Each structure stands twice: as C-alpha cells, then as structure tokens.
Amino acid sequence: MEQEKQKAALNLSLVMGDNALILGHRLSEWCGHGPILEQDIALSNIALDLIGQARLWLSHAGKLQGGKSEDDLAYHRDVFDFHNFQMVETPNGHWGTTLLRQFVYDAWHHAMLQKLVLAQDEDIAGIARKSLKEVNYHLRWSSEWVIRLGDGTEESGAKMQEAYADVWPYVGELLQKDTWLTELEQLIPGFQADEIISLWWKTVREVFSQANLSSEPMDWLYRKGHLGHHTEHLGYILAEMQFLPRAYPDATW
Amino acid sequence: MASLETIEQALEKVKDPEIPVLTIKDLGVLRGLERSLDGKLKVIITPTYSGCPAMYTIEQQIKQVLSRLGEDAVSIETRLDPAWTTDWMTEEAKQKLQDFGIAPPEGSSADKRALFGEERQVTCPYCKSRNTFMKSQFGSTACKSLYQCKDCGEPFDYFKCL
Numbered sequence: 001m002e003q004e005k006q007k008a009a010l011n012l013s014l015v016m017g018d019n020a021l022i023l024g025h026r027l028s029e030w031c032g033h034g035p036i037l038e039q040d041i042a043l044s045n046i047a048l049d050l051i052g053q054a055r056l057w058l059s060h061a062g063k064l065q066g067g068k069s070e071d072d073l074a075y076h077r078d079v080f081d082f083h084n085f086q087m088v089e090t091p092n093g094h095w096g097t098t099l100l101r102q103f104v105y106d107a108w109h110h111a112m113l114q115k116l117v118l119a120q121d122e123d124i125a126g127i128a129r130k131s132l133k134e135v136n137y138h139l140r141w142s143s144e145w146v147i148r149l150g151d152g153t154e155e156s157g158a159k160m161q162e163a164y165a166d167v168w169p170y171v172g173e174l175l176q177k178d179t180w181l182t183e184l185e186q187l188i189p190g191f192q193a194d195e196i197i198s199l200w201w202k203t204v205r206e207v208f209s210q211a212n213l214s215s216e217p218m219d220w221l222y223r224k225g226h227l228g229h230h231t232e233h234l235g236y237i238l239a240e241m242q243f244l245p246r247a248y249p250d251a252t253w
Numbered sequence: 254m255a256s257l258e259t260i261e262q263a264l265e266k267v268k269d270p271e272i273p274v275l276t277i278k279d280l281g282v283l284r285g286l287e288r289s290l291d292g293k294l295k296v297i298i299t300p301t302y303s304g305c306p307a308m309y310t311i312e313q314q315i316k317q318v319l320s321r322l323g324e325d326a327v328s329i330e331t332r333l334d335p336a337w338t339t340d341w342m343t344e345e346a347k348q349k350l351q352d353f354g355i356a357p358p359e360g361s362s363a364d365k366r367a368l369f370g371e372e373r374q375v376t377c378p379y380c381k382s383r384n385t386f387m388k389s390q391f392g393s394t395a396c397k398s399l400y401q402c403k404d405c406g407e408p409f410d411y412f413k414c415l
C-alpha cells in the first residue's frame with residue numbers, strides 16, 4: 001500500500017514537474033519577442049511561475065527517488081525519461097498558437113490542481129495550493145486572449161482557427177485515463193479522473209463559445225508523452241536547456 | 254549567541270530587492286525562527302510566487318545579516334504551506350507601498366471571483382482617484398499588475414491579491 005502511494009506520488013510529480021519545466025522553457029523563448037511589451041512581460045511571468053513550480057515538483061520527485069536534486073532531474077535525464085505531454089514541447093508557432101496551447105493547458109492545469117489540493121500527502125497538497133493561486137491568473141489571462149483573438153477581427157479569428165488545427169491533435173493526451181492519473185485515487189480519497197476531464201471541457205466549451213471558435217472533433221494524436229514517447233522537438237529543447245550544466249558540471253553563479 | 258529577539262530585529266533590515274521599501278517581515282515572507290538544542294539557528298521563509306527570483310537574493314541577505322551577529326551556521330528553510338497570501342501584508346506595509354507609488358492589494362485574496370469576474374477597483378497611488386483601469390494583468394514582477402489612472406494619466410503598479 002505504502003509502495004503504491006509512493007509510486008503514484010512519484011509519477012504525478014514527474015508529470016506535473018516536466019510539463020511545467022518544458023512549457024516554461026518554451027514560453028521563455030518569447031522573452032524579448034512578444035508583440036507588445038506588456039504581453040511579452042505577461043508570458044515571461046507565466047514562464048517564471050511554471051519554472052518555479054517545476055522546481056517544487058522535481059525537488060519532491062527527487063526526494064522520492066532517494067535524494068536526487070531538482071537539477072539532477074532537469075539536467076541529467078534524456079528525452080525518454082521525461083514525462084511531459086507532447087503538447088507542451090511543440091514549437092510556439094505564432095502568438096495565437098502559443099495562446100491557444102496555453103489556454104488548453106491552463107484549463108487542464110487548473111482542473112488538476114483543484115483536485116490535488118485535496119491530496120492527503122501534505123507535500124503534494126502544499127505544492128498544489130501554492131500553484132493554484134498562480135494558475136488562476138494564468139487561466140484568466142489566456143482565456144481572455146483566446147476570446148479577444150477568436151472573437152476579434154476576421155484575420156485574428158482565422159488565425160485562431162488555424163491555431164486550433166495545430167494544437168488540437170495534441171489535446172487528447174490531457175484527456176486520457178492513463179495509469180498515472182487513475183492511480184491518484186491512492187493519494188486523494190474518492191478521486192475520479194473523469195472529474196478532471198469534465199472540468200476541462202466545461203472551461204474549454206465556455207471560452208470557445210465566447211470566442212466564436214468552432215471545436216469540430218478532430219482525431220487526437222496520442223503518443224504517451226508521460227511514458228517517455230516524445231516528438232523530435234523535445235530533443236532540441238533539452239540540447240539547449242541542458243548544455244551548460246553538462247558541459248561545465250561545476251559551474252555556479 | 255544572539256537572542257531570537259535580536260535576530261528578529263536584525264532581519265528587519267532585509268528588504269525585498271524588487272520593492273526596497275518593504276522588509277521580509279512586512280511582506281510576511283519571514284515565517285519563523287527556531288533555535289535547536291544544539292544551538293543551530295533555522296530561519297523559515299516562504300516565497301511570494303514559486304518562481305520569485307528575489308528569493309535567492311533574500312536568502313543571501315539573511316545569511317549576511319546574521320553572520321554579522323556571529324551566526325554562521327544558519328539554515329534557511331523554504332516552507333510552502335500555508336501558501337503565502339497578500340492577506341499577511343501588514344497595514345504599515347500597505348501604507349509604505351502606497352507612498353512608494355505602488356497601489357497596495359485591495360480586499361482579501363479569499364474573495365474568489367469567477368473566471369471573468371469584474372476587475373478590481375484600484376485606487377491611483379498618486380492622485381487617489383478610483384477612476385483607473387487594468388492595462389495588463391502581469392506587471393514588472395510576478396506580484397504586480399499594470400494599471401493606469403484615467404484622471405491623472407499616470408501608469409502605476411498594483412500589488413495584486415494572491
């Protein structure tokens with residue numbers, strides 16, 4: 001029983017931590033390239049929150065793995081050891097693509113955290129309570145942008161629909177009842193994966209209808225990022241992110 | 254060995270590097286001091302935001318201030334739970350923020366607004382007008398939003414509720 005709980009806690013921490021780390025890294029690529037200063041700053045702030053959260057989750061995962069550090073996990077694992085969804089590693093595309101990806105992720109993240117704050121494990125509940133406060137702001141911001149662009153000019157609406165075609169195939173992974181998700185019942189009494197999925201749909205439907213975006217069904221691509229199956233993009237991210245600590249293992253600042 | 258009281262007073266000198274009018278005590282970042290039986294001192298802090306880049310500087314400053322008191326074996330523990338909230342900010346701290354040109358958090362973080370709830374009404378720190386609007390939910394640092402006053406025209410930072 002204890003062992004199963006540990007396994008559930010570790011898998012969860014890796015999925016949450018790796019998603020936050022890789023998405024945070026992707027968003028940081030916008031720093032200095034945003035369309036206007038305020039929004040450049042907004043994305044950089046969100047990136048910072050996510051990387052801060054990644055540190056919390058990965059520190060916890062490291063502890064569960066017998067004393068590894070957050071840096072060991074961030075810098076010294078290879079592609080197939082990362083548990084993030086494929087969606088967060090996809091290239092940023094244009095502003096609308098980044099925003100739409102952010103919104104569907106925020107909606108998922110928000111739904112997850114609302115359940116994780118109920119975990120009996122105080123470390124997990126603590127990280128979730130801290131993160132939820134920040135993710136409230138993320139979700140509000142990305143929702144407003146999706147609505148503003150979707151329901152904006154003819155051009156912005158068309159670009160959002162195009163973004164939808166780019167992002168949607170990756171969404172399926174957020175909505176699967178995979179083992180790492182269903183085993184959360186070990187940590188949260190009465191947990192049901194379906195609740196996350198229906199919370200996600202509720203937010204997405206509400207925002208899409210205000211944004212005048214059609215959400216026609218599209219086939220999900222589903223390649224199990226949480227089991228280490230990734231797109232070619234993750235390797236490039238890691239090559240950049242891990243270069244320094246691997247080339248200069250003793251570097252400090 | 255300095256008393257905990259002396260240490261607490263000394264730590265009042267540690268300021269938030271991004272908002273230099275506020276100390277870590279004003280902000281509620283300093284959560285506690287503990288001295289174990291073997292004399293080791295532990296300082297407990299909590300981050301405002303999980304990715305707050307000021308935390309590292311704050312830790313360095315704490316160590317510096319305490320080493321001047323001869324306390325060299327200090328451990329700093331970052332405690333997440335209960336999560337930091339703007340409700341912990343003292344009234345004095347809010348006044349200092351206002352005088353510094355940053356609108357302090359208004360209301361309580363506990364009032365949960367819907368996803369697209371009304372924007373909070375924020376008072377301009379310069380002319381005290383309530384006729385202001387949010388320009389951007391994210392400001393110069395994670396803890397602030399950018400507002401502008403419609404009366405005096407000045408843009409200003411608002412320390413948002415968390």
Ligand SMILES: [Zn+2]
Nearest residue numbers: 377380402405
């Ligand atoms: Zn004014």
